[in-house]
Amino acid sequence: MNIIVCVKHIPDPNLPGVMDGFRLKREGVQGVLDPGDEFGVEAGLRLKEELGGEVTLVSMGPAQAQEALRRGLSMGADKAVLISDDSLRGADALVTARVLAAAIKRGAFDLVIAGVESTDGYTGTMPATLAELLGVPQLTFTTAIEVSDGRLRVRRQSADGYQVVECSFPCVMTVTAGVNEPRYASFKGIMAAKKKPFEQLSTSELEVEPDALKPGQEVVEVSLVEQRKAGEVLPDDGQGAVRIATFLKEAKVI
Amino acid sequence: MAGPNPHDFLDLSALLNDEERLLRDTVRRFATERISPGIGGWFERAEFPRALVPEIGALGLLGMHLQGYGCAGAGAVSYGLVCLELEAADSGFRSFVSVQGSLAMFPIRTYGSEEQKERWLPGMAAGEIVGCFGLTEPDFGSDPSRMRTSARREGSDWILNGAKSWITNGGIADVAVVWARTDDGVRGFLVPRGTSGFSTRDIHNKLSLRASVTSELIFDDCRLPAGAMLPGVSGLKGPLSCLSEARYGIIWGAMGAARACYECALEYSKTREQFDKPIAAFQMTQQKLVDMMIEIQKGTLLAIHLGRLKEAGRLSPQQVSFGKLNNVRHALSIAREARTILGANGITLEYPVIRHMNNLESVLTYEGTSEIHTLLLGQAITGHSAFQ
Ligand SMILES: Cc1cc2nc3c(=O)[nH]c(=O)nc-3n(C[C@H](O)[C@H](O)[C@H](O)COP(=O)(O)OP(=O)(O)OC[C@H]3O[C@@H](n4cnc5c(N)ncnc54)[C@H](O)[C@@H]3O)c2cc1C
Numbered sequence: 001m002n003i004i005v006c007v008k009h010i011p012d013p014n015l016p017g018v019m020d021g022f023r024l025k026r027e028g029v030q031g032v033l034d035p036g037d038e039f040g041v042e043a044g045l046r047l048k049e050e051l052g053g054e055v056t057l058v059s060m061g062p063a064q065a066q067e068a069l070r071r072g073l074s075m076g077a078d079k080a081v082l083i084s085d086d087s088l089r090g091a092d093a094l095v096t097a098r099v100l101a102a103a104i105k106r107g108a109f110d111l112v113i114a115g116v117e118s119t120d121g122y123t124g125t126m127p128a129t130l131a132e133l134l135g136v137p138q139l140t141f142t143t144a145i146e147v148s149d150g151r152l153r154v155r156r157q158s159a160d161g162y163q164v165v166e167c168s169f170p171c172v173m174t175v176t177a178g179v180n181e182p183r184y185a186s187f188k189g190i191m192a193a194k195k196k197p198f199e200q201l202s203t204s205e206l207e208v209e210p211d212a213l214k215p216g217q218e219v220v221e222v223s224l225v226e227q228r229k230a231g232e233v234l235p236d237d238g239q240g241a242v243r244i245a246t247f248l249k250e251a252k253v254i
Numbered sequence: 255m256a257g258p259n260p261h262d263f264l265d266l267s268a269l270l271n272d273e274e275r276l277l278r279d280t281v282r283r284f285a286t287e288r289i290s291p292g293i294g295g296w297f298e299r300a301e302f303p304r305a306l307v308p309e310i311g312a313l314g315l316l317g318m319h320l321q322g323y324g325c326a327g328a329g330a331v332s333y334g335l336v337c338l339e340l341e342a343a344d345s346g347f348r349s350f351v352s353v354q355g356s357l358a359m360f361p362i363r364t365y366g367s368e369e370q371k372e373r374w375l376p377g378m379a380a381g382e383i384v385g386c387f388g389l390t391e392p393d394f395g396s397d398p399s400r401m402r403t404s405a406r407r408e409g410s411d412w413i414l415n416g417a418k419s420w421i422t423n424g425g426i427a428d429v430a431v432v433w434a435r436t437d438d439g440v441r442g443f444l445v446p447r448g449t450s451g452f453s454t455r456d457i458h459n460k461l462s463l464r465a466s467v468t469s470e471l472i473f474d475d476c477r478l479p480a481g482a483m484l485p486g487v488s489g490l491k492g493p494l495s496c497l498s499e500a501r502y503g504i505i506w507g508a509m510g511a512a513r514a515c516y517e518c519a520l521e522y523s524k525t526r527e528q529f530d531k532p533i534a535a536f537q538m539t540q541q542k543l544v545d546m547m548i549e550i551q552k553g554t555l556l557a558i559h560l561g562r563l564k565e566a567g568r569l570s571p572q573q574v575s576f577g578k579l580n581n582v583r584h585a586l587s588i589a590r591e592a593r594t595i596l597g598a599n600g601i602t603l604e605y606p607v608i609r610h611m612n613n614l615e616s617v618l619t620y621e622g623t624s625e626i627h628t629l630l631l632g633q634a635i636t637g638h639s640a641f642q
Pocket of ligand 1: 353387388389390393394395396397419420421422423463468616619620621622623624625626629640641642
């Protein structure tokens with residue numbers, strides 16, 4: 001099975017973000033493999049261990065993004081492709097999907113795995129767009145994965161439980177944070193990663209129209225999230241439990 | 255513009271290569287996720303979570319600096335970074351890895367027969383087999399040359415008699431590397447757990463390194479086959495060469511414990527308010543934090559330098575003494591200073607500081623006390639031995 005895992009290098013979410021105009025500064029800041037993508041890499045590795053095949057990591061980002069790919073390789077992925085091009089600075093989710101689709105289409109694939117959304121941009125639209133551009137079905141918000149009779153069957157997280165959905169290969173699947181427990185890279189894995197195939201491409205090496213690389217989306221304003229306000233204090237007048245239950249219901253927690 | 259990073263002021267990360275950084279980050283994460291959440295409780299209950307050993311093995315950290323037989327052949331700086339990150343969680347885990355890799359696997363790898371290497375090393379690298387190292391005796395610590403434990407020939411067998419004390423991992427070890435005197439000088443023996451005449455007894459009333467097993471090994475006419483002896487070395491240089499390996503790791507580890515104390519004190523000082531101000535805003539607190547930060551950066555720089563010397567095959571035992579003496583004593587004083595910044599909270603296991611402080615008391619003593627390392631350095635620069 002040829003498994004592609006889309007991964008993203010993002011500024012370390014544990015550090016305060018630095019802005020570059022209306023964009024998050026990405027170069028010269030401490031970056032990590034998006035924690036959400038580790039679940040995708042792990043899912044890919046487990047399917048490979050079960051069914052055989054190869055796991056290829058694909059990423060679009062600055063040259064520094066190779067750190068994220070290297071981490072995925074040291075977890076056990078077989079090879080990596082990085083599309084890095086100055087012209088992609090400020091690319092929106094649609095441009096990203098076009099670039100990744102063009103890179104993925106260069107070879108045969110059975111399954112493309114991505115996180116539900118990135119931990120920096122949070123648009124959550126890239127994987128669905130990618131599936132459309134690749135012309136394949138998509139299974140989203142996956143919390144459990146199974147392959148039987150040559151079909152992919154997953155549990156799909158919903159607001160009040162889960163659905164079981166399945167489709168044929170090739171397809172796109174997005175994984176949630178609960179889907180598995182990502183492994184640690186081993187020292188041997190880290191050393192082996194150095195020798196694994198690593199390809200860096202510019203957009204001119206992909207079949208994609210220059211016009212398709214112009215972001216249609218423009219960020220016109222960025223503002224800080226409101227400081228968290230002090231919580232509401234409910235003195236217990238005997239109705240405390242009911243009010244807590246109502247509150248949790250409104251928050252859709254129960 | 256943001257100034258230097260308070261956690262890596264001199265940008266020492268830049269002295270590491272990509273693989274070293276990735277390894278450091280991986281072990282830091284493992285320590286944060288798998289060790290830190292449980293360590294307060296393990297320390298309080300004086301328990302070493304043996305279940306984590308195969309996980310540490312799977313990461314490839316056991317005997318990682320050795321070549322072959324399931325070991326990865328890592329560079330000295332990589333091994334050092336692992337020691338640092340583990341000890342930032344707790345000295346007990348760094349002790350475990352030091353003993354397993356440098357004190358038990360190293361002599362088997364370096365002085366063992368082919369059969370011994372194949373029998374023990376792959377399982378030890380995987381964390382399925384635990385090893386320990388018995389040199390110290392109840393009556394002989396700094397001066398192991400007087401050891402009483404002896405091995406005498408009977409036919410082709412060896413008969414071992416005597417006792418070892420303060421042996422890390424002793425009670426959980428599947429195999430003990432034991433040093434004993436013979437007619438032919440000090441020799442090393444591999445004693446599997448369960449050999450008749452070999453028993454262990456754990457030392458229970460420790461207030462330091464509580465999340466680490468420390469035991470006595472007792473040999474009472476313990477009969478071993480000829481193949482139990484390490485053929486490749488005789489004399490005290492056998493055990494001393496192992497200690498030099500392990501001490502090297504402590505140079506790094508001590509800075510891990512110190513870093514944990516500094517980071518804890520720094521965070522605490524920024525949030526704890528007295529007299530309407532964060533205590534970090536008081537000059538005396540800043541003095542303490544700055545002194546800690548400077549010594550940690552210097553000690554880490556020293557560790558990296560010694561590691562590069564080791565990788566080039568140019569590190570002398572006296573330079574290892576320099577590193578061990580300097581970094582452990584600074585780590586201990588950093589832990590004590592950090593404790594004062596935390597006030598009363600500093601004495602509880604809610605925070606890592608007093609645990610590190612107590613652990614470092616052992617680290618100051620084992621693998622050559624600070625006095626002994628001072629004398630080794632004194633001898634190196636004056637030419638006079640002041641030991642006897
Ligand atoms: C937690 C823990 C784990 C340990 N694990 C192991 C292990 O796995 N394997 C093992 O073999 N050992 C182990 N040890 C033992 C350790 O190596 C010894 O404790 C150490 O060598 C010191 O020996 P001692 O305790 O007998 O002290 P002593 O040698 O009795 O020293 C007592 C004091 O006298 C000083 N002193 C001694 N001689 C001189 C001198 N000539 N000049 C000046 N001062 C001197 C010392 O520096 C020290 O301050 C461990 C110890 C601890 C605490």
